[in-house]
Amino acid sequence: MSRKDFDHTFLIIMAAFYVNGGLLPVIFFILIQNGNGEECTKIRNNPHYSCLGRNLTYIPTSIPSSVEKLDFSFNWLPSLQKHLFPPLYDLQVLDLTRCQIQFIADDAFHNVKNVTTLILTGNPISYTSPDGLNSLHKLKRLVLADTGLLSLNVQLNNLTKLQELNVGTNMIQTIALPRFMINFKDFCVLDLHANKISSLKVDHTAVLREMKGNITLKLSSNPILHIEPGAFKDIYLKELNIQSTFVSFDAMRDGLKGLGGLHVGKLLIGSYKAIRKIKIPDADYLAGLCRIHFTEIFYRQKMSSPSNGHIVHCMVNATKITLKTGYMKDMEHVPFHQLKELYIGHQYLSAIPNVSHVHSLEKLVVVDNQAPTFHGLCGMPKLQHVDLSRNHMVIRECCSEYFRNTPNVRHLNLSLNANIWFSAKPFYGLELIEELDFHHTNLDIIGQIGILHDLKYLKYLDLSYTRTTFSSYLSFIGLKSLKILKIAGNIVLRYVLSDLFENLTVLEVLDMSHCGIDQISSKAFRNLQMLSQLLLSQNKLMVLDFLTQPNLQSLTRLAVDQNSISVISLNTLQNIPVNLSVFDISSNPFSCLCTQTDFILWTVKHQKIFPQSNNILCKTQSSDSKMRVIDFDIEGCVHMRRLTIALCVFAVTFLVFVSLLIYKFQFYLCYGYILLRGYRASRQQEWSYDAFVIYSSKDEAWVMDELVENLENGNPPIHLCLHVRDFEAGKAITSNIIDEGIMGSRKVIVVVSKHFIESSWCRFEFEVAQSWQVMERNANIIIIILEEVEEEKSKKVFGLHKHLKNNTYLKWSGNPINNMTFWIRLRKAVITRN
Structure with missing residues (x-):
């Protein structure tokens, strides 16, 4: 910033001091200490510029007129005047978060009138002129969070294209919308989280009822004491978020009843986080849900009650139920009519719920429990997705006995459990499985012949860290559709490795990290023409000769970090896959000698493909020395060779040269x-x-x-x-x-x-x-x-x-x-x- 501009800014700040008292001297001091007017940064070509936290008091003219997104947050703009912004007619997103804006003049946004998203979070706006925002005719999203608003009577009457209004974290006490918003035909999101709303009455929702739109209403973290019966009757919402809203469980019980007659697509209730277990004496505190028409419900509450297993009795008509973070030990038998998805997470279930009677169920997720028993699922023809991970279960005679007459299961996740023993034909009747995940679960005989051969549609298989020993080259026979295979953290016998993947002709991702592999045969990947990612981290490899095979030309990512590689041969470097864009060779004991200049020069030339170039280090006798391979002094090697030749050829002149050095x-x-x-x-x-x-x-x-x-x-x-x-x-x-x-x-x-x-x-x-x-x-x-x-x-x-x-x-x-x-x-x- 020039001296003239600085003096002008100084006068503005000092004038504002007399108006606003003691806060501005502090901010002025910060400006002086941090510098004033650093240039903005181009994040991408023209469309996106960032001026975040540059202590700017003006919009830099260096920003091109073609900019589409401008982040000007955490700067100093106490007053928005008409000519503050240069003509930026392509600007779509303008972020003015915490710029200490107090005053918005008429037509302040005239030169940025095509903005569709305006963020004014954290500005102490004390006055907005009647036409301060109305030049933004194309505005779709307006964020006025934490601006000290007392009501929703904001000058927005001309913003007819507005779709989202975020006025969270303010002092608003009612959800009553101004009547002009009835004309906002595309309006779909009203965010009122963390305000001071304590009561919801019939007249408060009059405009909301007349809008009759597919609106998302967020009332989370408001201190609601009372909801007047009928306040939401015959109102249709896309989503209603009332998490951490009611001041007590009595208010919650009565408030849910007050929501009677509401039609909502997704209902979110409960609390965001739980500090301790809460005992609820009333067994019917969720009875009000029976009066609300919803298709999806999200419920999170870490508490227990006399009827903890009966919290779903008013969810009988839901199509999707999510229950997270609670003390439910069992779930009652409810005749769900159209339930398609059920998610139960982080509870204290003693057994996986028996939902075999829910023939409409398509997705079942029960995770993060304390070693519940599992009696199986049967007679569920529509079930496709089953996730029972992170339950510490012990399952014997898996898996067909536990999923009888569920022929359409496509995704089965039993990872992060305790132990699984397989039956003779573990996947009989489950031949359509496409994704199978057992990682970090102790398995038996999975690496032997015939266990997986029926899964001809399997595309994803994760056997990582299952304490498996692959002792047969026929372990993956029959998996002709497999695209992603993860067997990290297991044992692969050397004599098996050369033929282990022979039948996996469409494999794209192979993870064999941490398998103790010290040698890979040149024909190990001979049929993997489509392999794009190969992960061999944390093994004992010393050479990478297998990379020279022409069948690996589709490889784009190779990870051989944390192995025992001291040098990569010139032949390997010359025949490396041409499409390789990520090559992780970090944390290997590379030898940095003048005899290895070919490898070092190649490393310097191809730095862009190394994700951790700072960890490609030279092996030294000192454990504290961390010289990077790319920093090795190759010029010194060249000079050494030249010096040796010079000493041999010019032996006579050496004495003269030494004499000159002594003199100089x-x-x-x-x-x-x-x-x-x-x-x-x-x-x-x-x-x-x-x-x-x-x-x-x-x-x-x-x-x-x-x-x-x-x-x-x-x-x-x-x-x-x-x-x-x-x-x-x-x-x-x-x-x-x-x-x-x-x-x-x-x-x-x-x-x-x-x-x-x-x-x-x-x-x-x-x-x-x-x-x-x-x-x-x-x-x-x-x-x-x-x-x-x-x-x-x-x-x-x-x-x-x-x-x-x-x-x-x-x-x-x-x-x-x-x-x-x-x-x-x-x-x-x-x-x-x-």
């Missing part, structure tokens, strides 16, 4: 002598300072105002050595650097900036510090990047570029929030003793 670097030789003398003397010398600061005199203001202020005046205080104040007068500068600075301090702090790069004394001090580090064998150099320096310029300082690549450094951002972490890390680095 005689200063450094003298410095080395001084350094060695200082090193010997240091054996009897104790440290006088905690850290010696190397910096350019042009950066002295930052050093004194920030570094010295935060370290020396902190707790505990850190004693710094600064050349401007601590060097001994009359003593040679080089001696001061070595005696007072390097040898007299435990650590060295280097403040890198453009001025630092250009300073010959800074470069000299840094080289001395590096030499001292080598001699002391101590990692005592802490680098602070005060400002960004181009890579080529950083190479002017000997060893700096490589030090930055191989060591962690601190970066000054100027942001107070980030700099709190900066000072903590810096103080810890200085105080820590190596």
